[in-house]
Amino acid sequence: MGEFVIETKGLTKKYESQTVVDRLDMAVREGEIFGFLGPNGAGKTTTMKMLLGLVHPTGGTGTVAGHDIVREVLEVRRNCGVLPDPAGFYDNLTARQNLRFYGKLYGLRGKDLDGRIEATLDLVGLKDAKDKKIGKYSKGMKQRFGVAQAVVHDPPLLMFDEPTAGIDPQGAEDFRTLMRQMRAQGKTIFLTSHIMPEVEAICDRIGIIVGGRMDICGDVDQLVDHYARRQGYRLKLRIKNIDEATLIGSLKTIDEINVITRSNGAYVIDASADVSERVSLAVSRASGVVVGLESYRPSLNEIFLEVTRPAAVIADKAGR
Ligand SMILES: Nc1ncnc2c1ncn2[C@@H]1O[C@H](COP(=O)(O)OP(=O)(O)OP(=O)(O)O)[C@@H](O)[C@H]1O
Ligand SMILES: [Mg+2]
Structure with a gap:
């Protein structure tokens, strides 16, 4: 896979005359938490969707876990965990039953599947609520379950689009702890967030995209240096x-x-x-x-x- 889990070169998306993502060069290293920042409408979600094969690029190239984002979408998906829309959970099934369903979709069976379900529910702190129906979960619990679903197939890369938006301070802190734990397990996390202290606290490196272009990228010290040179x-x-x-x-x-x-x-x-x-x-x-x-x-x-x-x-x- 090499050093970079995500790599794009000149990645571009145009909708009619509007260039939404503009010749984006980006490299996310294995094992880091990378914060992808930018104002509303900068092109973050569109970039993420291209990386996941959900939006077709108009130009440039990209790889995820070494797989081409256009030609090897299935391989890309197998290597990625994303937070699903909580509206898509089966409310009448328990957390364990829900995970069983998703785990099977990824081809997990038997003891492997059972093991992954237990380990995952343990990781996200839902061990005691695993036999409760998802419909009875609070928003924060659903968020945790979302993470469980994202990691049930043990992907090396997690892509989270504003994962803590709308979560209470404790829930958001728990989520950050969870991301640190996943990093400690060697996972790479690519996330967007509008919460600057959060990004400063957990991200190893940060890229700021403005109008579809990567403006600056580096660790916080490099960004501070860059700022000092400008200011x-x-x-x-x-x-x-x-x-x-x-x-x-x-x-x-x-x-x-x-x-x-x-x-x-x-x-x-x-x-x-x-x-x-x-x-x-x-x-x-x-x-x-x-x-x-x-x-x-x-x-x-x-x-x-x-x-x-x-x-x-x-x-x-x-x-x-
Ligand atoms: N399917 C689409 N058709 C046309 N324009 C689109 C489409 N999807 C996104 N856009 C436009 O692309 C631009 C970037 O949108 P995108 O959702 O990627 O921004 P974002 O950086 O994720 O913003 P936010 O912080 O608000 O989530 C916006 O101007 C948006 O209107
Ligand atoms: Mg977005």
Whole structure:
């Protein structure tokens, strides 16, 4: 299968004149949780559907678990687990009976099937409710059952489209724990979510798609770096033993510093590069003491807003 469980090259989907997914290059590594982000209508679900062989691409190529997403759809499906629509469960059957049905669809039989059913219900925390009818499950329980159904055939890759939308905070946290457990078992998880703290907490890498194009992709540190390069670096400095005029004088030698402002007894330094070491040195040369020096780290939410903000930013830069 190689290093990448999902790989696309130039993947494109057009609906009449609208290009919904635009020459998408993406590589999801084995064993990682990959967060596929983007504003509403960016093309996330369409991409996922193409990966699952549910929507036919208009251009480009893609493989899932080494299988072509157009020519080997059955193989692709066998290697994937997806969260089904809860409306499709058999309400009059128990969780165990429902899983038996789905397991058989994947060709599981006899002891293998029994084993998988028990292991799966155990994994999703439905052991005590396995003989209860699905119709009597709460929404959160149905969500867990959905995961059970997604993994009953033990696929290496899970694709979850907004799995925690509409789930209460505890349910969402349980779901994240479950995803971590599955990662620990070696599964790869590809998910979309609009909940930034969630993505920041569980994803190993993140790709942000805007207007069908992959805008940035990497781990959170890489995204922060990228943001800093676009926005500039920001430092927060606290000092003692020197006055402001001396400080300003000593920092003048650092060309990359654009602006220094005061904020709650600290100095905020905006620069075009990471100047923290030089700032620290300049302060001590002026016989001052650095009490605190921290770089400002944007949240994923801020990065997302910056990346997906419409044309205003470009106008701003152009107008400068
Ligand atoms: N079957 C279709 N026919 C025509 N246009 C479609 C079709 N399916 C999706 N689109 C359009 O493609 C674009 C991307 O839709 P998609 O559902 O992939 O977005 P998304 O990133 O999943 O958004 P959301 O965050 O809202 O779920 C939208 O403009 C949508 O209207
Ligand atoms: Mg969607």
